[in-house]
Amino acid sequence: MNMDVTPNVVAPPLPRTVADTGLGVVMMRDILLKTMFRTNQEQVSNLSRTLCLPVNVTQELVDMVREQGLVEATGTLAAGQGSEMGFRLSDTGKARALDALSQSEYYGPMPIPLDIYAEQVKRQSVRNMRITRQALIDSMGHLILPSDLLDQLGPAVGAGRSILMYGPPGNGKSSISNGIRDALGDLIYVPRAIDYHGQVITVYDPIIHTIREETEDNASQLRRSANRFDRRYVRIQRPTVVTGGELTLDMLDLVYNPTARTYQAPLQLKSNGGIFIVDDLGRQEEPPQKLINRWIVPLEENKDILALQSGEKFEVPFDTLVIFSTNFHPNEIFDKAALRRIFYKIKIDGPDQQGFLKIFAMMARKKKMPLDEASLVYLLKVKYPTIGSVYANYQPIFLIDQMIAICEFEGAPYHMTPDLIDRAWANMFVAESTFDH
Known part of the structure; x- marks a missing residue:
């Protein structure tokens, strides 16, 4: 595909020490203990893959909890693990793991602190994209479009701001939205989970996020260099979230799992660095004006406000190209204040x-x-x-x-x-x- 997009998104660097993760040692300790308890993994190499940490950082963490009497060496080398020593939870460690699980069932990949994630969002912002006319032509070549439509779409997509596409049904608004998605051809990094004041929010969603590894390590090489980035992130295509008549306001809130006592990121947080398409606007249970009002702060300030179960509110990055698509005339469903906050309005009409x-x-x-x-x-x-x-x-x-x-x-x-x-x-x-x- 002939396109000019942001060529080198800066990858999140590998943490070299426990301190480099940005997480508190108590949280890291508890996640390690819960992971060992739930998975029965005893080798540092296996724990490294599960926790998504470098082996040396995992070893540093294991040594720390070993000194605290929470983990002990098995005293034997693990079969098939070469010279690797095995470790297991002590009775005290098991008790601590059970106590930690009673507070949160989360275990596995270490989360990314919210402030560190916010910096990565800036480095890979959708507003840094540079998309050429040819890129849009390549991604929409199967569509018959008016000659002046790309004149309107190009600047709108390149700005990474909100777009309203309106017009009679059946004229390709959804196809154009998908073409814009296909034109965003580079790769970004999404965290598996983020941490806000000890609360874990899972972000990576295999339904929304498509993993792409740029290169593969060659086992015969003396030094492997591919995919050298913080494995607490996943390298993906710029994401696209598509919603239609099923969209409700509560889908834009944190989803709390009372059993696991963890949170799942809302759709707009999962779409950071990519596109959020609201198709068939006006067909939802919520009035269009009410839906737009929910987006006013994110669209204007590039940040969203989410709330925990406790009621505490906090800011998260909002870095998404929002595309609204409707079969209604904008004046029928929005007031002037709402329309003013949508940066680009593009009419998609039928052919002559x-x-x-x-x-x-x-x-x-x-x-x-x-x-x-x-x-x-x-x-x-x-x-x-x-x-x-x-x-x-x-x-x-x-x-x-x-x-x-x-x-x-x-x-x-x-x-x-x-x-x-x-x-x-x-x-x-x-x-x-x-x-x-």
């Missing part, structure tokens, strides 16, 4: 007749459906006047797929006739009628 024919011909060629002049004249002169000759981008492929389905059912070669146009049209628009219930 020439554009419609271009899309129809392209789709027919792609689907191997022969064009028939008489059928096209019938479509344009007879059928479309019944709906005011209003064209939409989705209609050509809908009509062609309908005719293909009929041909395949009847065992006939693909062909186009006015009769098939009528049958396809009947499925695209339901005729007005009344009937008894």
Whole structure:
């Protein structure tokens, strides 16, 4: 793909010591003990992978808890572990692990302190992206778009600010949103979990975050250099969160698990460094104005306010390109103050007749459906006047797929006739009628 995006996002450096992690020793101690208790891992190399810490830092942590009498050496070398010594929890360590688990079930990867994560967000900000016209063309080459649309989209995406796309349904607003996502081609780093004053908030979500390793280590090399970054982070594609009519305001709050006594990050925190798409705005249970009001502070100040179960509120980074997509006219669903806070408003309209024919011909060629002049004249002169000759981008492929389905059912070669146009049209628009219930 021919694009110009931020080429070198600075990777979070590997911690060299326990102090470099930025975490308190009590939290690290408890997570280590809980991990050993829950996983029965006894070797530093295995614990290193589970805790996502370098081996030397894990060893430093094990030595620390060993001095406190919480861990003891097994006294034997582990089978298959070469010369590696094994360690296990002492009775005191088990008691401490159980006490820690009663406060929080979280174990495994060490979290990233919130302030350190905030610095990484700045280094990989979506507002640092430089996207060229060619990048957008490459990512949207399958769409037939008005020539001036990229003139509007390019600056909006490059600014990394909020965008409102509006217009009649079926004209590619969702496809354009996905094309913008595909144009963001570089990699960033998302924490597996973050720590705020001892509260662990899990961030990495395999459903939203797509892991990408740039290079693989070569086992034959004397020194491995690939993927040298803090493994408490995951290297991913810039994320995209897509929500539609199901979006509710509580989905933008921390999710507390009362059993595990841990938190899960809300959708907008998971989308940091990427795109948050609110599709079908106006179809949610919450009024659009209320949804926009929830975004005012994040959109203007690049920070969000979240609340713990205790009611304590705190700031988190908000670094997301928010794209609102709606079939309603903005003046119908927003007041002027809300519209002012959305930086770019782009109308996505349907094609004219020439554009419609271009899309129809392209789709027919792609689907191997022969064009028939008489059928096209019938479509344009007879059928479309019944709906005011209003064209939409989705209609050509809908009509062609309908005719293909009929041909395949009847065992006939693909062909186009006015009769098939009528049958396809009947499925695209339901005729007005009344009937008894």
